[in-house]
Amino acid sequence: MPKKPAPSPATDNQLHDHQPGAGKPSFATEQGNGGELHQTASDGADPAAFLTDNFGHRIADNQNSLRAGERGPTLLEDFVLREKIFHFDHERIPERIVHARGSGAHGVFECTKAIPGLTKASIFQTEGASCPVFVRFSTVAGGAGSVDTPRDVRGFAVKLYTDSGNWDLVGNNIPVFFIQDAMKFPDLVHSVKMEADRGYPQAASAHDTFWDFIGLMPEAMHMIMWAMSDRTIPRSLRMIEGFGVHTFRFVNEKGEGKFVKFHWKPVLGIQSTTWDEAVKIAGADPDFHRRDLFEAIDAGDFPAWDLGVQVFDEAFAAKQPYDVLDATKLIPEEDVPVEIVGRMTLNRNVDNFFAETEQVAFLPSNIIPGIDFSNDPLLQGRLFSYLDTQKSRLGTTNFHQIPINAPKCPFHNFQRDGMMQTLVPTGRANYEPNSLAEAGEHGGPRPSAATGFNSFTTNDERNDPTEKLRIRAELFADHFSQARMFYLSQTENEQAHIASALVFELSKVTLDHVRVRVVGQLRNIDEDLAKRVAAGLAIDLPAEEKAARAPVDLKPSDALSIQKNADDTMEGRKVAILFAEGSDKAAIDALKATIEKAGGTAFLVAPKVGGIKVKGGTLKADGQLAGSPSALFDAVASILTDDQAKSLSKQGAAVQWFMDAFGHCKTIAHDEATQILLDKAGVEKDSGVVALDGFAKVGTRRHWAREAKVRDLA
Numbered sequence: 001m002p003k004k005p006a007p008s009p010a011t012d013n014q015l016h017d018h019q020p021g022a023g024k025p026s027f028a029t030e031q032g033n034g035g036e037l038h039q040t041a042s043d044g045a046d047p048a049a050f051l052t053d054n055f056g057h058r059i060a061d062n063q064n065s066l067r068a069g070e071r072g073p074t075l076l077e078d079f080v081l082r083e084k085i086f087h088f089d090h091e092r093i094p095e096r097i098v099h100a101r102g103s104g105a106h107g108v109f110e111c112t113k114a115i116p117g118l119t120k121a122s123i124f125q126t127e128g129a130s131c132p133v134f135v136r137f138s139t140v141a142g143g144a145g146s147v148d149t150p151r152d153v154r155g156f157a158v159k160l161y162t163d164s165g166n167w168d169l170v171g172n173n174i175p176v177f178f179i180q181d182a183m184k185f186p187d188l189v190h191s192v193k194m195e196a197d198r199g200y201p202q203a204a205s206a207h208d209t210f211w212d213f214i215g216l217m218p219e220a221m222h223m224i225m226w227a228m229s230d231r232t233i234p235r236s237l238r239m240i241e242g243f244g245v246h247t248f249r250f251v252n253e254k255g256e257g258k259f260v261k262f263h264w265k266p267v268l269g270i271q272s273t274t275w276d277e278a279v280k281i282a283g284a285d286p287d288f289h290r291r292d293l294f295e296a297i298d299a300g301d302f303p304a305w306d307l308g309v310q311v312f313d314e315a316f317a318a319k320q321p322y323d324v325l326d327a328t329k330l331i332p333e334e335d336v337p338v339e340i341v342g343r344m345t346l347n348r349n350v351d352n353f354f355a356e357t358e359q360v361a362f363l364p365s366n367i368i369p370g371i372d373f374s375n376d377p378l379l380q381g382r383l384f385s386y387l388d389t390q391k392s393r394l395g396t397t398n399f400h401q402i403p404i405n406a407p408k409c410p411f412h413n414f415q416r417d418g419m420m421q422t423l424v425p426t427g428r429a430n431y432e433p434n435s436l437a438e439a440g441e442h443g444g445p446r447p448s449a450a451t452g453f454n455s456f457t458t459n460d461e462r463n464d465p466t467e468k469l470r471i472r473a474e475l476f477a478d479h480f481s482q483a484r485m486f487y488l489s490q491t492e493n494e495q496a497h498i499a500s501a502l503v504f505e506l507s508k509v510t511l512d513h514v515r516v517r518v519v520g521q522l523r524n525i526d527e528d529l530a531k532r533v534a535a536g537l538a539i540d541l542p543a544e545e546k547a548a549r550a551p552v553d554l555k556p557s558d559a560l561s562i563q564k565n566a567d568d569t570m571e572g573r574k575v576a577i578l579f580a581e582g583s584d585k586a587a588i589d590a591l592k593a594t595i596e597k598a599g600g601t602a603f604l605v606a607p608k609v610g611g612i613k614v615k616g617g618t619l620k621a622d623g624q625l626a627g628s629p630s631a632l633f634d635a636v637a638s639i640l641t642d643d644q645a646k647s648l649s650k651q652g653a654a655v656q657w658f659m660d661a662f663g664h665c666k667t668i669a670h671d672e673a674t675q676i677l678l679d680k681a682g683v684e685k686d687s688g689v690v691a692l693d694g695f696a697k698v699g700t701r702r703h704w705a706r707e708a709k710v711r712d713l714a
């Protein structure tokens with residue numbers, strides 16, 4: 001007689017942990033009508049507590065597959081196993097072609113200034129009008145599992161669920177783009193992604209094919225200045241600007257149209273890291289930005305952005321030395337000030353990453369009456385691409401029914417069927433016109449000429465729509481004027497960062513002629529920049545690449561610099577306090593209070609995380625020293641005993657902690673005992689290396705004047 005198999009311990013646990021009626025397990029998926037039927041189940045238990053398969057059958061054992069005998073083969077009959085594995089096998093969907101790595105959050109947009117004279121968009125009619133939003137921030141080049149802090153442009157995609165339909169403002173944290181025409185997008189993306197034969201590098205532009213393409217596409221040079229600046233190594237997603245990039249249209253009730261550019265201004269200010277810091281963060285916490293966003297929202301520190309608009313007309317556009325339809329150009333804020341009309345606050349984390357952040361589908365073609373497109377050829381190409389890509393990513397034309405994508409206002413039409421149809425349209429009317437209403441049946445919805453979306457009729461007289469041409473308008477040929485303007489608008493330190501980033505990236509290029517060509521292009525931007533980069537690469541200054549159109553000198557714009565606009569707020573910043581056995585708890589508490597009062601967060605770091613005996617009690621650390629390098633914080637402080645400081649001065653992780661904080665130009669607040677560690681780390685006294693009671697005054701600002709002491713910049 002076969003002996004009775006022993007029950008597996010896991011099965012027992014499962015039964016004990018999830019006793020029916022013991023409360024709703026967090027993994028329960030309640031779907032369809034099954035739940036309702038189970039409500040009336042005879043055993044009277046909470047139906048949500050039962051593990052079922054996808055068709056509502058309760059599962060008795062979630063540990064063991066069905067076998068023929070104790071040591072025999074698994075049976076095909078095991079529908080529980082087959083369904084579980086079948087579903088798992090298909091869990092992944094294709095990642096986004098670009099912007100695959102992203103983090104999302106819910107929030108609200110509120111109109112803070114009504115602008116009915118400019119637009120009839122419902123959301124801008126009354127001050128205080130609001131709508132829900134979903135935002136997804138992303139990097140561009142890396143795959144879905146890549147790190148958060150490569151040098152890369154950040155996507156800034158906002159879905160506003162307005163009462164007149166979804167408005168998707170799918171922008172970036174840089175106001176211009178690499179290319180002028182959608183025709184070049186696949187080439188750009190192929191060049192920056194992993195190289196086709198070798199499959200590397202991941203999430204990096206520092207390689208041959210990218211710079212080969214760039215050297216041959218001088219229209220990218222303005223964007224390259226931004227990409228090599230600190231904008232592409234942000235400190236936090238909460239501290240990036242957002243831009244709609246393209247010129248759009250505002251249309252008012254009278255049908256009058258003006259051009260508009262959209263800006264999102266972070267309330268916390270713009271802040272970036274240094275390159276060395278970004279690289280170290282990638283190792284210490286590959287999810288640095290995702291975690292930072294999640295934790296801030298979780299703690300109730302809701303990040304916010306002001307929505308600004310630059311509005312101008314054809315007459316203004318005609319007078320500029322650039323074409324406003326060219327996405328490689330911006331409108332200086334000094335020429336057209338940014339007017340703030342709304343505020344967006346992110347106040348809720350996603351409940352499920354896949355269902356929301358992964359399945360959200362942004363469409364630049366989602367606009368609402370009162371907003372319209374311009375003839376920007378890059379934007380026009382995007383209007384096709386995003387709708388198209390969703391079919392291959394989400395697998396069905398019914399992707400709009402996924403909750404995160406569905407509008408929150410009613411939608412009715414005669415589109416029917418398709419894969420994964422989850423709606424159940426009723427009635428016979430699935431065509432229009434119909435006269436079913438005359439027979440007392442429901443005839444379905446009808447178009448409305450008055451309230452429906454009417455495209456703006458362009459009054460651009462320079463355009464002859466009867467001509468079919470594959471050309472670009474004349475001013476699109478100016479590739480360097482604004483690149484120069486951007487470079488000259490930066491502080492000396494920011495210019496040095498740009499030059500050094502170019503040297504770093506081009507040093508990774510192995511094809512000599514590619515390097516030479518890019519430096520030849522830089523000569524059209526700024527002679528000094530080209531010389532610095534050539535010197536940094538140890539190559540002779542190459543001949544200037546011929547410019548299609550000679551650049552003109554534009555007035556530098558202070559608004560383009562991060563450092564010129566930095567304010568000293570501690571709001572949203574994170575300060576690490578290093579302590580160890582015997583540290584003075586009162587001093588730690590006092591510093592913590594100072595940081596929190598200024599809107600920052602204190603993070604306690606110690607050699608061990610459990611309870612540590614300190615002077616005045618026991619203290620738990622938030623992070624262990626080796627796992628919490630100083631690169632993860634905005635500033636550091638240290639409160640130690642002489643003995644502990646001496647012992648830590650022999651440990652690499654502790655010495656590196658201060659060396660990096662100093663090298664990343666951060667404030668270091670310390671007690672006397674810490675001096676031995678500072679000496680070992682080569683930390684010299686300056687305005688950012690202060691005693692503990694001096695911290696409040698210096699705060700978390702960076703001390704850029706120190707940088708020349710710690711590294712050679714190009």
Ligand code: HDE
Pocket residue numbers: 096097098099102136137138154155156157170171172177181182183185243244245246327360361362378379381382385386387389390
């Ligand atoms: Fe995108 N872009 N793009 N792009 N883009 C995508 O759409 C595309 C461009 C941007 O978080 C894709 O749903 C073309 C400019 C963001 O889900 C794809 C062109 C700007 C996101 C696509 C551009 C952007 C995308 C990939 C040239 C800034 C992430 C998956 C004509 C204004 C949205 C998807 C998210 C995503 C195409 C140029 C921003 C393939 C053809 C310019 C923020 O459809």
